Amino acid sequence: MDRANLRAALARxxxxxxxxxxxxxxxxxxxxxxxxxxxxxxxxxVREVADGLVYEGASWLFSLDEIARDxxxxxxxxxxxxxxxxxxxxxxxxxxxxxxxxxVFSREVMSLQRVGDPDGCLTLASNGGNDxxxxxxxxxxxxxxxxxxELDFPxxxxxxxxxSTDAAPLGFDEWLALWGECFLGLSLxxxxx
Numbered sequence: 001m002d003r004a005n006l007r008a009a010l011a012r013x014x015x016x017x018x019x020x021x022x023x024x025x026x027x028x029x030x031x032x033x034x035x036x037x038x039x040x041x042x043x044x045x046v047r048e049v050a051d052g053l054v055y056e057g058a059s060w061l062f063s064l065d066e067i068a069r070d071x072x073x074x075x076x077x078x079x080x081x082x083x084x085x086x087x088x089x090x091x092x093x094x095x096x097x098x099x100x101x102x103x104v105f106s107r108e109v110m111s112l113q114r115v116g117d118p119d120g121c122l123t124l125a126s127n128g129g130n131d132x133x134x135x136x137x138x139x140x141x142x143x144x145x146x147x148x149x150e151l152d153f154p155x156x157x158x159x160x161x162x163x164s165t166d167a168a169p170l171g172f173d174e175w176l177a178l179w180g181e182c183f184l185g186l187s188l189x190x191x192x193x
Contacts, residue, residue, distance in 0.1 A: 003048040010050065013184055018050035019063055026051075030064045034071060035078045039143045042124075042135055042172040060125060060183065067122050080139030081120030081146075087112065088141065088154045092167045095153055104151060113152055121146065125179065133179065135172060145175040
């Protein structure tokens with residue numbers, strides 16, 4: 001689905017209002033203010049599709065302004081994200097084993113968690129309660145989506161589809177398609193750049 005058709009599909013979804021795309025100047029100002037570069041797929045979405053999504057009056061996918069307000073009081077995006085690839089692999093394996101045993105809050109999963117809000121990421125969405133989807137912008141995991149809050153772990157297809165065994169990390173476009181299906185009931189096929 002190209003970006004114009006994606007915006008139209010989002011606008012047709014009952015209760016959903018895509019915000020106007022951000023100007024190139026606005027996206028560049030955000031990057032300059034926080035000393036980061038937005039990953040290309042996310043930057044393209046913000047510039048060509050929507051600078052955030054509002055569902056039934058509440059933000060579901062945060063705008064650059066909402067992300068900036070969140071960052072002003074939280075961890076720094078220029079510092080490296082505290083988890084690397086080996087950490088992500090270990091967490092995914094521990095979460096898979098813990099799910100099979102009945103609870104993801106196992107001793108092994110909890111021993112792999114870092115304390116506090118992670119640096120190096122932007123909070124894109126709240127999934128309810130203390131559960132957030134973040135886009136990593138610095139460090140070894142830059143460009144990948146992670147869950148943070150009660151547990152920090154890489155976003156994967158298996159997270160959204162319990163029957164899936166696909167534990168590959170998700171970039172923004174892949175995450176948005178799964179997140180949109182899970183939370184909005186949309187079937188989004190995003191075309192490659």
